[in-house]
Amino acid sequence: MYDIIVIGGGPAGLAASINGKNRNKSVLLCSNDYRDSYLYKAARIENYPGRPGISGKELLEELVNHAKKAEVEFLQEKAFAVISLDGQIYVSAGDKVENARRVILAIGMASPNKFPGEAPFLGRGVSYCATCDGMLYRNGKKVTVVGKAENSVEEANYLNEIGCQVTFVSDKPAFGLKEGIESVVAKRLEVMGKDAVTALKADDREIPSDGIFILRNSVAPSDLLPGLELDGGAITVNRRMETSVPGVYAAGDCTGRPLQISKSLGEGQSAALNAAESIDLEKKEGKSAR
Template sequence: MTDIAIIGGGPAGLSAAINARIRNKTVLLVTNDYKDSYLAKAERVDNYLGLPGLGGQELMEQFRKHAESQGVEEVNKRVISVMPMGESFFLSYESEVAEAKTIILTTGVVPAGKLPGEGEFLGKGVSYCATCDGMLYRGRKVVVVGKSADAVEEANYLHEIGCQVTFVADKEGTRGLAEGVELVTAKRLEIRGDKAAEALIADGREIPADGIFILRQAISPQDIMQGIQVENGSIVTNKRMETSIPGVFAAGDCTGRPYQIAKAVGEGQVAALYAAEYIDKMKKEN
């Protein structure tokens, strides 16, 4: 079992990981490819203390090297859910699971707004993970809504296992789709069905489907962890970066404005220190 699982590998997540390791805690960092982050795409960063004028990707590489030097274990996958299990938590990331004593959410800003029908049919024909649920739809019609860098790869995987795949994107020119995967370009999307999802409506066109995979770069904290308190799209925390769920902490952009590197790094440190304190307290009580 890992001491601290950190979801998100931006400045807040890496800061939390480094400080957790300094406190001699084991760390599992689960994150998307950092090159797809907003920071990595920044041309120049001038307001981070002591390191002015670096490009966003260069700054991220410095952060990551520091974390690697502390022995931080990194897994490049998308977290689907976190479930409390008494005195620990189970993480599901694509087709794998892990157990941790505490959780630190550093998911950044997740674009707001679900598709109409998405929440209603989640788990009833709507999925966020093709690798996890793809085999359930073998030989059946599926739609992939591509909003992440790996969406084409996931669509091709579904095609390989025998699904009839339609790939829906909001722009033309999607590269790498396997032959036999239909590409539909549309911006206005809606999921319809009765007791389960039955079709995606794409700019007024109905695309019948047994399964609809919505592949975003990240999943909102409320969907990852049911019951966590959120206000205006941000996770509610106290000064110790504790959330409404005992043993779960949050840091960085996911806790609200200002969206600045210095804030994220500081909150990541605070979250790690109090997560370590939480673990030590649990040991004494047991």
Template sequence: MTDIIIVGAGPAGLSAAVNAVNRGKTVRIFSNKENYLSKAERVDNHLGFYNISGKELMDKFKEHAEAMNIKTEEGKVVNILPMGESFMVNINGEISEAKKIILAMGVSKVKELPGEGRLLGSGVSYCATCDGMLYRNKNAIVWDQSNDALEEANYLNSIGVNITFVSKKARSEHLNGNIKYVSGTISEILGDYSVEAVIINGENLQADAVFLLRDAVAPTALIDGLETESGFIRVNKNMETNIEGVYAAGDIIGKPLQLSKAVSEGLIAAQHAAIQIDIQ
């Protein structure tokens, strides 16, 4: 079992990883997207660094972590399940167990569709390899919201799922020949107890499942019962969320959205998590 799993490898996540390892804890850190800091043209407000590009600074953070044998793993965390004194974490179908969780994914730009949260696990899925076999010989919709969506649609089709691929982009030529293609976006997921249909371009399309293959999962969809306020995760001074053992740090917990704040919050979350592990 890993001591701490960290979701997100930006300044807050890497700071948490470095400080957790300094406290003698084992960590796994996952990321599925480029950090926004890497795109900043110039950073002047982080103490000790002046007139440096965001990419250069992010590279320094990564070098620091790698020097401590902390390796960022490519992967999308799709579900976190509390199991008493530990957590089961689903990373693209791989299950890993941890004593504590630190969420550090940055500002969440994922907007939940009407019906998505209510039908999650009842036809709504974020992971093709995790849930695909449940819908063999059934009708499923794949919504194109990530670079991997085409590959995952073809995978689902290859294991016997009848796929309709929904996309705003002209990418149908890369799909398996028997996959249906619909140009557009999904606005709502319908069903009383399980997925029955989705609304695309104002029209209903029947389906048994819908795979929302985004690059990231909304924090409230990752773990049931997580409290938010104005779109940000609520934490106390120790970076603890309302769910015992789950911490959050960085832009995901609110303004000011500043680099130095994210780094310090990652430190606080890791140190408090490490202390709690020692007490247990």
């Protein structure tokens, strides 16, 4: 068991991880590759105090190096589910389940917009997790991958490898797809079906599908931790960065505006220090987060 699991490797998550280690806590940082972050692509940042003109790449690399120096443990997997149970928080990420005394959500701003038909067919053909559900389609079933995340091509290739018949849909041409995967460029998408999914409507074309994998960079907070209190899509937190779920903190863009680096760094730090303090208190008093 870790003291703290941080979910998300942007500025808030990295600041939280570094500060957790500074308080002598074991920290696991669970995130996509930092190079997949949209901040990485920012050529110039003008409003980060003291470092005008720094690039997103440079800033992220400095933060990642700092975290590595602080001996933060990295787990390069996407987190799918978080639960609080018996005073511990469990996180499922990729094919692993890890647990911790505290969890800090630094998952960035997920687009709250779903495609028409996506929510009603969740579990009836719509899936967010290729490693979870791909095997259900392995016997030559038709699956369509909607590639919204940086590693979507890899996931599509995985589905192809295990024996699915894969079509890849993205808003820009995709590269690196295995032979046998058809690439479709489309902007307007809609999930079609009756009892279960039958097709994905991609612009004017209907792609027959037994399953549709919609792969986004981050999982919406309400899907990650059902029951988490939100305010207009942002996670509700108090001054200590505590969410409505005991033991779970949030920091950065996922708590709402302003969506700025220095705000994220500050919130990440604040969340980690408060989490560390409550762990110390709990150990002293011998009580759990419940």
